[in-house]
Amino acid sequence: MARLSIRGLHKFYGKFEALKGIDLDIAEGEFCVFVGPSGCGKSTLLRTIAGLEDVDDGAIDIDGEVVNTLRPRDRNIAMVFQNYALYPYLTVFENIAFGLRARKTPDTQVRERVGRAAEMLGITALLDRTPRQLSGGQRQRVAIGRAVVRDARLFLFDEPLSNLDAQLRDGMRAEIKRLHQEIGKTTIYVTHDQIEAMTLADRIVLMRDGLIEQQGAPLDLFERPATRFVASFLGSPQMNFMPCRLERRDGAATIVFADGRTLAFGAERSADLSAHEGRDLVIGIRPEHMSRALPDRPPAAGAAPISVLVDLVQPTGTRTYAQFRIGEVEVTVELPAHIVEHPGTTIDLLVDMTRVVLIDPKTDKVLSNGTGETG
Amino acid sequence: MRADKGTGLALRYVAAVAVTIVFLFPIYWLASISFKTPDEIFASPPAWWPEQIQFANYAVLFKDGDVVTIWNSLVIASVSTVCAMLLGTMCAYSIARFRTGGNLFSDWIISNRMIPPIVIVFPVFLLYVRLGWVDTYIGLIVLYTAFNLPYVIWMMRGYIQDIPLELEESALVDGCTRWQVFWKVVLPMARGGLFATAVFTFVFAWNEFIFALVLTRSEVTTFPVQVTHYFGGQSNFWAKIAAMSMLGTVPIFIAVALLQRFLVRGISLGAVKG
Ligand SMILES: Nc1ncnc2c1ncn2[C@@H]1O[C@H](COP(=O)(O)OP(=O)(O)O)[C@@H](O)[C@H]1O
Ligand SMILES: [Mg+2]
Numbered sequence: 001m002a003r004l005s006i007r008g009l010h011k012f013y014g015k016f017e018a019l020k021g022i023d024l025d026i027a028e029g030e031f032c033v034f035v036g037p038s039g040c041g042k043s044t045l046l047r048t049i050a051g052l053e054d055v056d057d058g059a060i061d062i063d064g065e066v067v068n069t070l071r072p073r074d075r076n077i078a079m080v081f082q083n084y085a086l087y088p089y090l091t092v093f094e095n096i097a098f099g100l101r102a103r104k105t106p107d108t109q110v111r112e113r114v115g116r117a118a119e120m121l122g123i124t125a126l127l128d129r130t131p132r133q134l135s136g137g138q139r140q141r142v143a144i145g146r147a148v149v150r151d152a153r154l155f156l157f158d159e160p161l162s163n164l165d166a167q168l169r170d171g172m173r174a175e176i177k178r179l180h181q182e183i184g185k186t187t188i189y190v191t192h193d194q195i196e197a198m199t200l201a202d203r204i205v206l207m208r209d210g211l212i213e214q215q216g217a218p219l220d221l222f223e224r225p226a227t228r229f230v231a232s233f234l235g236s237p238q239m240n241f242m243p244c245r246l247e248r249r250d251g252a253a254t255i256v257f258a259d260g261r262t263l264a265f266g267a268e269r270s271a272d273l274s275a276h277e278g279r280d281l282v283i284g285i286r287p288e289h290m291s292r293a294l295p296d297r298p299p300a301a302g303a304a305p306i307s308v309l310v311d312l313v314q315p316t317g318t319r320t321y322a323q324f325r326i327g328e329v330e331v332t333v334e335l336p337a338h339i340v341e342h343p344g345t346t347i348d349l350l351v352d353m354t355r356v357v358l359i360d361p362k363t364d365k366v367l368s369n370g371t372g373e374t375g
Numbered sequence: 376m377r378a379d380k381g382t383g384l385a386l387r388y389v390a391a392v393a394v395t396i397v398f399l400f401p402i403y404w405l406a407s408i409s410f411k412t413p414d415e416i417f418a419s420p421p422a423w424w425p426e427q428i429q430f431a432n433y434a435v436l437f438k439d440g441d442v443v444t445i446w447n448s449l450v451i452a453s454v455s456t457v458c459a460m461l462l463g464t465m466c467a468y469s470i471a472r473f474r475t476g477g478n479l480f481s482d483w484i485i486s487n488r489m490i491p492p493i494v495i496v497f498p499v500f501l502l503y504v505r506l507g508w509v510d511t512y513i514g515l516i517v518l519y520t521a522f523n524l525p526y527v528i529w530m531m532r533g534y535i536q537d538i539p540l541e542l543e544e545s546a547l548v549d550g551c552t553r554w555q556v557f558w559k560v561v562l563p564m565a566r567g568g569l570f571a572t573a574v575f576t577f578v579f580a581w582n583e584f585i586f587a588l589v590l591t592r593s594e595v596t597t598f599p600v601q602v603t604h605y606f607g608g609q610s611n612f613w614a615k616i617a618a619m620s621m622l623g624t625v626p627i628f629i630a631v632a633l634l635q636r637f638l639v640r641g642i643s644l645g646a647v648k649g
Binding site for chain 1: 539541542544545546547548549550551552555559560563564566
């Protein structure tokens with residue numbers, strides 16, 4: 001078990017700065033997920049922690065010891081690689097035992113620990129095979145077995161599921177989470193998939209261009225993004241962003257779109273938004289925060305009506321994604337199935353104004369987050 | 376349509392058989408001479424096969440002790456191959472993974488291979504006289520190791536670059552030192568390339584002639600040099616030449632037969648990597 005603390009970490013590849021000053025603390029036993037678009041430096045950060053890359057500046061501290069100059073083998077870390085990194089010339093047993101053998105563990109202990117790890121992952125029957133004879137999911141298990149068999153203080157995963165097909169991925173994801181609950185070791189998990197990040201993490205570290213954009217508990221980031229980037233990265237389908245003006249109309253803070261349509265805030269948020277009145281802003285609305293207006297029921301407090309012409313319908317089963325335009329912007333709304341079935345339908349929507357975010361278009365910073373909680 | 380396909384196939388077989396005959400006939404001829412009596416060897420029109428298989432030509436080689444040259448060749452070629460493979464693979468690993476010597480280093484190394492050997496025969500001879508290495512095992516072993524190093528480095532560099540880096544990094548994180556990575560990951564992963572390269576290295580040392588001729592007297596004469604001793608001023612000892620050549624072919628034949636599956640891949644890989 002380990003605490004990890006990173007201060008002012010910089011990493012250059014030649015002239016290219018891959019990490020531009022990372023500060024990060026990971027608590028003992030935490031499941032931390034680095035997430036961000038491809039090329040943002042997640043793997044680089046993970047590899048500096050493992051000792052596979054030198055750092056140019058800053059300190060990596062594990063359990064109060066700066067490990068910058070330690071060789072990978074002296075850091076006592078286990079790592080699972082994207083392509084599994086299994087040795088084709090060794091059996092599954094020897095693959096799992098590899099780290100133990102490298103450290104000259106006595107044979108009886110090797111047998112016992114490999115046996116236990118294999119049992120935990122349900123691969124006992126595969127121990128005599130070679131990696132070539134395994135399916136992708138089985139290889140992944142072996143790779144994880146290789147990591148858990150060692151008594152490492154820190155587990156690192158670099159996109160371990162990205163080579164699996166979607167169905168297997170969901171299963172393995174759940175299994176990794178269960179494994180963490182069982183073993184309780186500090187874990188860092190890299191992915192570019194926001195769903196993996198949301199579902200696995202105790203804490204998400206959202207990265208962009210070599211910097212940490214925002215970090216926190218998954219729902220914190222989801223409900224209170226600090227920037228437009230965070231808001232757009234988390235959530236599927238993505239949050240809709242529309243340029244607008246904030247004005248005061250009939251005593252309420254009101255969003256005014258270029259085509260004249262409006263969305264009024266409820267009394268509670270209206271008061272908080274007075275500082276931004278008269279400004280050009282970007283409003284962010286998640287697809288699931290719009291719903292069909294029911295004619296026989298008065299709208300809930302803080303819900304604003306808007307009438308839209310649907311131009312694309314994408315049913316997924318239980319939910320249907322419908323698209324419409326506000327000005328130039330294509331907007332997606334998530335509705336229960338069967339509410340709209342054909343493009344060309346006009347429907348009345350209610351926008352939950354307690355949840356929308358307002359963004360400064362110049363800085364892309366979120367000026368005002370929703371007050372409601374997801375649920 | 377079907378008929379076309381049939382004739383196409385037939386033609387292909389005919390061509391393949393023809394090429395095979397062209398390549399195999401000299402070997403057959405050599406083998407048949409080695410079993411013939413002197414009369415048969417010089418018979419005209421030629422005797423296409425020996426009347427009966429007789430080993431007199433071989434027996435002479437064993438009786439006179441000429442076969443020791445095969446042993447000499449075996450020792451020199453084997454030891455120099457092992458040395459070149461060990462050193463060369465380590466160099467190749469260093470170049471492939473740590474860019475040792477910069478980008479042009481491996482080009483420079485392979486360019487050494489392009490020196491015509493004859494131009495350094497004399498300097499090497501003088502050097503060896505100084506060192507007392509003329510007509511010794513160590514002399515030829517060191518020389519052949521040096522000759523083969525560029526080839527080994529060049530080939531193994533290609534094979535090592537093909538090993539996924541993740542396999543090595545995973546081993547490092549798992550607790551291996553660089554040396555352990557080399558022995559436990561790099562060598563097993565490059566096994567095919569090692570065998571293929573070793574065979575070519577061995578064949579080179581086995582067949583090398585000029586230096587063996589200049590640098591040996593009587594102690595460590597190698598088999599190619601020995602064969603030339605049978606070309607006389609007045610007459611050539613065809614029976615001995617053929618028998619000795621057959622004996623010299625056997626080790627290569629065995630090596631190639633054992634490692635054939637690696638060789639085919641080695642050749643095609645080498646061709647692509649250049
Ligand atoms: N060995 C390297 N040499 C040069 N540039 C690299 C190297 N490794 C990664 N990079 C660059 O650093 C950036 C971050 O890479 P990486 O950490 O792998 O991103 P990701 O977030 O997708 O894992 C990328 O722009 C990548 O091109
Ligand atoms: Mg990556």
